[in-house]
Each structure stands twice: as structure tokens, then as C-alpha cells.
Amino acid sequence: MRNICFFVGDISRSGGTERVTSVLANFLAVNGYQVSILSLQCGQKSFFPLNSNVSVCNIFDNAGRGITRLPLVILFLRSFVKKKNIDVFINVESMLSIYSIPAFIYLRVRNICWEHFNYKIDLGKKVRRVARILAACFADDIITLTERDKKFWLDKCFCKAKVNRIYNPVPFSLASDVDIRKKKIMLAVGRLTYQKGFDLLLKSWSIFCLKRQDWMLRIVGSGEDEEELKKTCDSLGVSKFVEFYSNTNNVIEHYSISAFYVMTSRFEGFPMVLLEAQEMGLPIIAFDCDTGPSEIIIENKTGWLIDNNDVSGFSDKVEYAASIYDDDKLYNEMVTCSIDNARKYHLDNIGKKWMRLLND
Incomplete structure (x- = not known):
């Protein structure tokens, strides 16, 4: 079964993005996938419960300006996916594609951008816009959470990547x-x-x-x-x-x-x-x-x-x-x-x- 890695900002946070990442990671682990969660910073432990077969690690122990760490992160990711034999790398939020796209040049790793904002929102960060352009041109897949956002991507970006919509799952059934x-x-x-x-x-x-x-x-x-x-x-x-x-x-x-x-x-x-x-x-x-x-x-x-x-x-x-x-x-x-x-x-x-x- 395939080896999957979720790349997140910080899995120790308590937001909806971290919650759904944990839920999906658990589901895939139960269904026979080899699953790991890699945090850019902090994130030594998930805020939400994880299956014992889901491994968690981070690149940096403390917070910092991510863009200044760009060369170090690129080198780390390239080494990480080779060492762990990662088949599919999922960027949990388009911003993280700024690291993974250059890191995987000439590597046979399927690179997925899983957008958790919507295309219209960049929070005033030029680097987020650049990351989306990189993902549209060089990622293998872009996953949006809504049909409306899928349309935003297709209308606003020249997408070589496949763009699909997959709704987030409700994290419990009661x-x-x-x-x-x-x-x-x-x-x-x-x-x-x-x-x-x-x-x-x-x-x-x-x-x-x-x-x-x-x-x-x-x-x-x-x-x-x-x-x-x-x-x-x-x-x-x-x-x-x-x-x-x-x-x-x-x-x-x-x-x-x-x-x-x-x-x-x-x-x-x-x-x-x-x-x-x-x-x-x-x-x-x-x-x-x-x-x-x-x-x-x-x-x-x-x-x-x-x-x-x-x-x-x-x-x-x-x-x-x-x-x-x-x-x-x-x-x-x-x-x-x-x-x-x-x-x-x-x-x-x-x-x-x-x-x-x-x-x-």
C-alpha cells in the first residue's frame, strides 16, 4: 500500500485544518496506508487523537519566519521523501507548495496541493500567491474543498495540475x-x-x-x-x-x-x-x-x-x-x-x- 505524508504548518494547533488532517490520516492508516504527518514547525504532538500507526515529526522545534527557512526546508523535504520512500506528498494548504515544488524536482513523488483557504484570500501575503501559481503549474493535483473554489482556481490560474473538489468529512458520526x-x-x-x-x-x-x-x-x-x-x-x-x-x-x-x-x-x-x-x-x-x-x-x-x-x-x-x-x-x-x-x-x-x- 502507498506511503502517504501530510505536510502541515503545525499539527499541534486546534483548528479545523488540523482536525480534518488528523481524521483523514487516521482513516487512511486504518485502511492499510502507511501514513506520516510532517509539521513545518512545532507540532511534535497532534492536538487531536491519532491512530498509533500514524507517525508524527517536525522540521523545526520552534516558530519562525518560514520564507527565511526556505533553503533548509527544501533540503530537508528532499532528503525526507527519499529516506521514507514517500509515494504521495500532500501539502495541507497551498502556501506549503512553495517548499515542496522545488524540493521534488526530478523526484518521483506525487505532489498534491490540498487547499484549505479559498483562492480569493491571500491574507496580504505575496508568497501565498506565488505558491498557488507554482502549485497550478507544477503540482500533480490540486484539491479544493468547494465547487466555488474549484471554479476560482480554473478561472484565475493556468492549471496544468488536475483540479478536483473533495469535501471535508465530518469528524464524528453521532x-x-x-x-x-x-x-x-x-x-x-x-x-x-x-x-x-x-x-x-x-x-x-x-x-x-x-x-x-x-x-x-x-x-x-x-x-x-x-x-x-x-x-x-x-x-x-x-x-x-x-x-x-x-x-x-x-x-x-x-x-x-x-x-x-x-x-x-x-x-x-x-x-x-x-x-x-x-x-x-x-x-x-x-x-x-x-x-x-x-x-x-x-x-x-x-x-x-x-x-x-x-x-x-x-x-x-x-x-x-x-x-x-x-x-x-x-x-x-x-x-x-x-x-x-x-x-x-x-x-x-x-x-x-x-x-x-x-x-x-
């Missing part, structure tokens, strides 16, 4: 254990950063709280904006209607008691939290940002899409969702539809698509 009756909690999970738009969520929530005070907003996550967000709660007068919980690898306990999932991200790649929410039967209210929500949410059946950055419109839909919850029949129908829609993202289905790709 729909049979879902308790239909939930508490009056609207849940949001993610890093407390600008990208995730929690500031917009709090503004929307403050409007909702003028009309109803019987609901709680629960925010689960950690990040550099945490203190500022708590100050925003105070200034908006909603502190008693908002709960903050630290990051956890047991997020299921929060999904299991919450009635709805809310997401106000400014941009995404393919938000894993929406898959997790649906698997646990939570209807979703989300901004229609690039990319992901529009391909996950079925309007009026599993949730609602709101124009990006429309705080007032989001608040109106939160109020509407609360009224749906008050009607047992309507709410239960949405819970059932959410669970049904999550099935196409189950690991067995998505994992088989990866196996077909790797064996091609």
Missing part, C-alpha cells in the same frame, strides 16, 4: 444519539480572530437581545481577539447573554445542548464547524461568505444564508430561528433535515474518494 430538545443556546465555535467575525456576531446579538432575553449565545474558542470581544460585550450591554468557553477537543458537549449554530465569518475555506453542527442536528444561520456555507446549507431546510456582513439581516434571522424553535414540529423537521444532509459528508464516503484519488 446523529443517532442526538437529543431533539435542546436548550435555548445559539452556538459559535472557532478561533477568536478577525476572520471569524465574532465582532459582527456580537453586534447582531445585541440587536436580537433588545427583543428577546431568553436565549444565550455561547462562544467556544481561543485567540488574540478574546479580551477585545469581552470588552465589546460589555460596551453593547450583552455580557449576561453571552458565554465564553475555552478551546476544547471535546466540542461535542457544546453541540449536544445547543439549539442553533451561528457563523459570521468574513471568509472561509470549508467550515468544518458547519458539518459538525449538522451532524449534531443544529440548524445553521450563516453569512454567505466565500467559500463553503452555500454548499453546505439547504435554505429553509437545514438553515439560512445571510448576505455577507449584513448584521441587521443576521439578527432578523436569529429572531426568526428563535420563533421556529418555539414550534416543535417545524424545529424537529429542521433537525431531521440537518442530520440527513450531514450523511453525505460522513468519513466513509469522503475517505473513499480520497482512496480513489490516491490509488489513481
